[in-house]
Amino acid sequence: MHAFQECFVCGKKWFSRDDFLDDPGIEIIGYQVNFDDLPAGIFLFNHSCSATVSLSVRYFNGLYEGPIFENRATGSDECPEYCLYQDQLDKCSARCECAYVRNIIDIVKNWPKTVECIESG
Numbered sequence: 001m002h003a004f005q006e007c008f009v010c011g012k013k014w015f016s017r018d019d020f021l022d023d024p025g026i027e028i029i030g031y032q033v034n035f036d037d038l039p040a041g042i043f044l045f046n047h048s049c050s051a052t053v054s055l056s057v058r059y060f061n062g063l064y065e066g067p068i069f070e071n072r073a074t075g076s077d078e079c080p081e082y083c084l085y086q087d088q089l090d091k092c093s094a095r096c097e098c099a100y101v102r103n104i105i106d107i108v109k110n111w112p113k114t115v116e117c118i119e120s121g
Helices: 017-022 057-063 099-109
Strands: 026-032 042-047 052-056
Touching: 017 057, 026 099, 042 057, 052 057, 057 099
Parallel strands: none
Antiparallel strands: 026 042, 042 052
16 A cells, blocks of 8 residues: 655654544644645644654645635735744635635644554554
């Protein structure tokens, strides 16, 4: 079976997005925006082995089912500029095309972790 992601430090394998998010050893720590291609932005996660794992936003798009706005609010009075700061992981209330990614971050941050995670790697 092909792994969804493998830790380059300890070799731990996650076989699905949910398996990855269920792991109590995974914590989202950052987001690197790609304004030209939002799904190509990068989520950064710490793993309990001290590795930082990076994954494209596109792997998490299916978690969000709300509206995606057509226009970007970056630089406007409405924009809190969260996307400009990698470690800023708050939700954004702006009517902005980038806001859906902030909603995905919130879903990931609040994802229920399993009590016990089976080691696969």
